[in-house]
Amino acid sequence: MQVNSKDFIPLVNLALDNNSLQASLGMLGKGLSFKRTAAVADFPEFDQLRDEARDIKDHCLQYLDIYLMKFEEQVTNKGGHVHWASNEGEAREIVLSLCQAENARTITKSKSMVTEEIDLVPFLEDHGLDAVETDLGEYIIQLRGERPSHIIAPAVHLSKSQVADTFFDQHSNLGFNEKLTERVDLVGEARQVLREKFLGADVGISGANFLVADTGTIVLVTNEGNAELTTAIPETHIVVTGIEKIIPTLEDASTFIRLLARSAVGAEISAYTSFITGPRREEDQDGPKNFHVVLVDNGRSEMLGTELQDMLRCIRCSACLNHCPVYLSIGGHAYGSVYSGPMGAVLTPQFSRLEEAKQLPNASTFCGRCESVCPVHIPLPKLMRHWRNKEFEAGLNPLSMRWGLRAWALLNRHPLLQHMLASLGIRILGLFGNKATGYIIKLPGLAGNWTKDRDFRTPPSTTFMSQWKTMQKNRQKKEV
Amino acid sequence: MSRTEILDRIRKKLAVDSEDKTRLQVVESRLANHLPNTIPSRCRQSHSDLVDLFQEKMEKAHGTVNRVNNDTDLGGEIMAYLGDGSFELCINVLEFELDFSAYSSVQTVEWTPRSSLDICISDCFGAVAETGSLVISSSKQMPLSFNFLGEKHIVLLKEDQIMGAYEDIWARTRNDMPRDITLVSGPSCTGDIEMIMEFGAHGPKELHIIIIGS
Known part of the structure; x- marks a missing residue:
């Protein structure tokens, strides 16, 4: 199978800037999802x-x-x-x-x-x-x-x-x-x-x-x-x-x-x-x-007897494409594979190579609409997660992501450390916030990738966990 | 060679043995029983309701339907549908006599393989009410392509040919499947340009059904 999914990110950028494609995708998303809902209701x-x-x-x-x-x-x-x-x-x-x-x-x-x-x-x-x-x-x-x-x-x-x-x-x-x-x-x-x-x-x-x-x-x-x-x-x-x-x-x-x-x-x-x-x-x-x-x-x-076996139920109806917020934003060509959308993100790594198609299973918000409309109940998010795990196991992610994931895992295993870093983090973030609007509109470094396209809400001055503790203490005082 | 390779790989991945007779029995009994799955409740109602359902669904799929009480003037009914003008009719009807002698503007032509036609008129194997689908079957009398090569297709259907569900077709054909059975639900159409439906992609642009009462 001819695949050029390695170019996924540049292809996505091209697709997002393509007005005529965006108009076509708009019609597709509205039309088919609405019609399917009506047909099912009937x-x-x-x-x-x-x-x-x-x-x-x-x-x-x-x-x-x-x-x-x-x-x-x-x-x-x-x-x-x-x-x-x-x-x-x-x-x-x-x-x-x-x-x-x-x-x-x-x-x-x-x-x-x-x-x-x-x-x-x-x-x-x-x-x-x-x-x-x-x-x-x-x-x-x-x-x-x-x-x-x-x-x-x-x-x-x-x-x-x-x-x-x-x-x-x-x-x-x-x-x-x-x-x-x-x-x-x-x-x-x-x-x-x-x-x-x-x-x-x-x-x-x-x-x-x-x-x-x-x-x-x-x-x-x-x-x-x-x-x-x-x-x-x-x-x-x-x-x-x-x-x-x-x-x-x-x-x-x-x-x-x-x-x-x-x-x-x-x-x-x-x-x-x-x-x-x-x-x-x-x-x-x-x-x-x-x-x-x-x-x-x-x-x-090769998919039989593995987690991917469920994908062999697919009847190629395209409901998962028609309901996918990612597909409806970027269209099929960005996937670099004849199979696009959620079903394509599961099949393409199997029919080509994971190295080639590793971006595709990552192109999902895991919102779950694909699974909810699938006529044969294929657990598409679970199968995309399967490929993400394989990608990590095979060491195919970039170093920054691997360290990022490791750091995330470490924090989640050590709650005390997580709380300390979180309260430090929100204090630093607070410095960038605009008091009047309650939003951060520009962040430096890597975080600038977020604020480039959207604003970020200024966090409160204390973390959820410390607010919770204070509330619990106050309640105990009252009860006493 | 690939056959053995593929079958062996399937068995290996499923962790099953090709000598396991119980697996074969499971499959053979499922095929022999060919039990229906859930049949929609709309398929099981009185026959007159099924006739109405057929008409409703066919019209929803952009076919047109005309109901007549008897077959005495089917030629007139067909001409009423076609309207004024001169037409080349290609007729493949066994069940009814069609008389166009009163219409001087009408010519009839013989079907020949690999040629396009103007107006095709045929009867059919039956119909299914659940989705308003005609059932066309290839046979000695009926080349399948006859149903696809005309600009307009007019089909004569007797009320008692209307069945409820798809399963009702298989009860009559399973043991001697014709080369082709096609469910026709409306005229040929395409939504391939900007998702907007146009009729007459490759098959007939118009599909008209005359239901003849019994």
């Missing part, structure tokens, strides 16, 4: 289903080897093929060789985060294949050479006029020479361009939202209908998906369908939910002759 069974969904996923992970084999058996019985990829390199090679075996030249692709994780499309393009993303958001960022900034709304960082500029630049060679201004026209132009791609494609590549072990069915969810056109028209359909997507039965799939769109965008269901089982039947008039499923591990199995 669905009394929601919490019960969340508990059940968590239990289904936990059960599947406990029997993951067997469920994967059952799924494979069913796909094979129906005439499809299952391929296993231990890492991202293997996954890319499998997909390439399947395309080459069919002499494919053109590929349509519906949205899949696993294919982003394994950098599939650039790899296929490097090998001379014409692979086009068909989800509108993915298509826009493909034209711009960007990565997704959100796991379900990949172009959410862009404004309408930026999309218009991109289409004007990139579609003129196709005979579209008018600069568009209306959203409906932009959607219409993309529809025309991509319709030709759908009708001519040799191979369709999709991800999977769920894999149903009992019937060998893959479940795909979209609003645009691009997954159906990707999977029904070409002669070959290749599914690229993570091993953790397995669920037992169609009944279980029903439970997850009820949670997914409500958690993601506050809709009761997406416009299209497809259940695909094997290749074209003899009597069918369309559908692929070749049906392949590539099961990607790429670090997932």
Whole structure:
């Protein structure tokens, strides 16, 4: 997985200064959180289903080897093929060789985060294949050479006029020479361009939202209908998906369908939910002759039996991003990973290296909103804390932070010392305060980083502990 | 090779034995029983309420719905929806007779693979009331892409085809799953530009359902 999370802090500063991005994030934060709340309020069974969904996923992970084999058996019985990829390199090679075996030249692709994780499309393009993303958001960022900034709304960082500029630049060679201004026209132009791609494609590549072990069915969810056109028209359909997507039965799939769109965008269901089982039947008039499923591990199995196992329940709904004060301030690109927000802060260190991604689990206020909206109860703050501990254990924090944490720990073990230093500290801080306003507006040294952006309340002249003692003494006197 | 490697790694991390037959039995019995989880209470009401619920939810998802008492003039109903103009209709309907002889501006075309269409008219496998979803199933008669390649899609649905919950679909299909079952809940749409919904991303821009009473 391509990761540049080392640049997290400079990227955050860029994001905070980017007015157009801030406007987009403002719309995202208000819109989706409000819609989710309304959808949940209108669905009394929601919490019960969340508990059940968590239990289904936990059960599947406990029997993951067997469920994967059952799924494979069913796909094979129906005439499809299952391929296993231990890492991202293997996954890319499998997909390439399947395309080459069919002499494919053109590929349509519906949205899949696993294919982003394994950098599939650039790899296929490097090998001379014409692979086009068909989800509108993915298509826009493909034209711009960007990565997704959100796991379900990949172009959410862009404004309408930026999309218009991109289409004007990139579609003129196709005979579209008018600069568009209306959203409906932009959607219409993309529809025309991509319709030709759908009708001519040799191979369709999709991800999977769920894999149903009992019937060998893959479940795909979209609003645009691009997954159906990707999977029904070409002669070959290749599914690229993570091993953790397995669920037992169609009944279980029903439970997850009820949670997914409500958690993601506050809709009761997406416009299209497809259940695909094997290749074209003899009597069918369309559908692929070749049906392949590539099961990607790429670090997932290593999470089993560890604290991180809970993260394998994730259904990629994006509720944790949509409710995260950090994500909503900096957007997805600052994370330097295709997985952003709280779920990205947990997955990225696992899928790349902790050294590379150590900043991400630190980019949390631990406010807990992510966990409270997660449809499968993933304890995201706890898992970010897991990585912070690992970071400390591996000695990856800067020396100043390590000494700072040690000093903090020492003070907390020695209350007397803490009280002495605290009363000294507030006296010094008091010297910087403005008596009239009750605020400190400028502090020297490291503390200046705080007052650079906000004021600091002048502390009272005595500490809480000494005030408490005085109160207790006075009370005793009264009682006597 | 990777298959063995992955499965072995999973078992090692879970600290389980591949020879352990009881684990296999747990999975096999869960699959054999395929018990439902909680089914929303809204899915279990009288059939006439389910028909109303279907209509309400489909309209909320920006599909349009028209209810008729019988199938005597479905051609007229369809033309009333389409309004004035000339149209190319591609019809894939088994259950009903459609008569457009009174409309000179209407042409019918045959479906061919990999081609775009103007107006698609079809019947369908059924519908689910809980979210106002049509159930489309690929079959000998129904290429899945037929449902996605028109500008407008008109679907004929008999009242008694409306089920309550998703689980009701599986009761009828599990043992012989078609290649594709798609739940269609409204016209094709996208919110990918500034989070504002536009219709007709890749599939039909309009979805119209005619519910035929029994």
